[in-house]
């Protein structure tokens with residue numbers, strides 16, 4: 001799993017950090033890194049992550065890879 005900070009808010013604790021599954025992980029759910037609440041399926045976040053990666057060099061509102 002990758003711990004990432006995204007421009008998204010956990011709807012339980014309001015946290016911005018999420019655990020993102022890698023292709024090798026059995027579990028493919030995206031969960032809040034703080035309270036472990038189920039956030040959404042990884043497919044739904046795929047485009048967000050792609051956007052985040054494209055924006056990484058700028059360290060802007062999409063946040064950064066924390067791990």
Ligand SMILES: [Zn+2]
Nearest residue numbers: 010013032035
């Ligand atoms: Zn949370």
